Amino acid sequence: MSELIQRTDANGVATLTLSRATSYNSLSMALMTVLIDQLNLLDEDISVRVVVIKGDGKGFCAGHDLKEMLDSGEESFYECTFDTCSQMMQRIVSLSVPVIAQVHGVATAAGCQLVASCDLAYAAESARFGTPGVNIGLFCSTPMVALSRAVSQKHSMELLLTGELINAVRAEQMGLVNKVIADSDLDAYVDGVATLIASKSRKTLAIGKKAFYEQKELPLADAYARCSRVMTENIMIDDAKEGIDAFISKRAPTWKHC
Known part of the structure; x- marks a missing residue:
């Protein structure tokens, strides 16, 4: 350093x-x-x-x-x-x-x-x-x-x-x-x-941060279209599946950060 x-x-x-x-x-x-x-x-x-x-x-x-x-x-x-x-x-x-x-x-x-x-x-x-x-x-x-x-x-x-x-x-x-x-x-x-x-999923944070700055520069309809696609891609990752299952099961999630 x-x-x-x-x-x-x-x-x-x-x-x-x-x-x-x-x-x-x-x-x-x-x-x-x-x-x-x-x-x-x-x-x-x-x-x-x-x-x-x-x-x-x-x-x-x-x-x-x-x-x-x-x-x-x-x-x-x-x-x-x-x-x-x-x-x-x-x-x-x-x-x-x-x-x-x-x-x-x-x-x-x-x-x-x-x-x-x-x-x-x-x-x-x-x-x-x-x-x-x-x-x-x-x-x-x-x-x-x-x-x-x-x-x-x-x-x-x-x-x-x-x-x-x-x-x-x-x-x-x-x-x-x-x-x-x-x-x-x-x-x-x-x-x-x-x-x-x-304490959150690194992968989820990365998806969200990128989408935030992208949608800010878009017209409203385009921003919604972009973020709808982002959420679709997000829900397919392992950590989203783990997080949803953990929520339903009332337990703490174990992130894989992927």
Whole structure:
């Protein structure tokens, strides 16, 4: 494991901790590359049914490593940075298992994008969110992609145009995070949610997550047609048959994850 990201596993939950605490876990090219590599490995690991992403130190993620970008000064490096970040966010969405953002401290710019890209997000009371690029002359255009898909148009534009930070309660009201938790309880709460989800069939989770993002982009009738087909395919898998039998028999299911 790279020193940039630490991985721990327990009860089907893989936790990836961004470990650039001195720079508020800013997304250097190296860190993004390692994170993509880790996500690829996790997608093939049948023992993993949930992924949690969190940050080391005082904050979750402050966005791109602006010093690294300025030191380069090359358009090709900027293009590669934004392309790599976009690939990383899309990999989170395409991952077979759910991804949870556990947020403390700041989640700004591409860090806010990272929260918006995850399937679920839980925030400490002290957490702050924002897309402040407009304040330094660099509009948060790529964070806008994830943000505008996670919250409403006017909420997205408010964050993008003002560049102001919002607190965790406001983020929950906007729908950017699922729930605000006391700082001291955040680890335990996220672990509880992750463990609960990890108790389900990995195959079923993968089918459902994929269908969720596919149907969102379709017209209503097409979405129903697509999901009707998905449910037909889902009910044919071993875990669905096991789950239904277990429900009827009033026993706990034994998943094969297939």
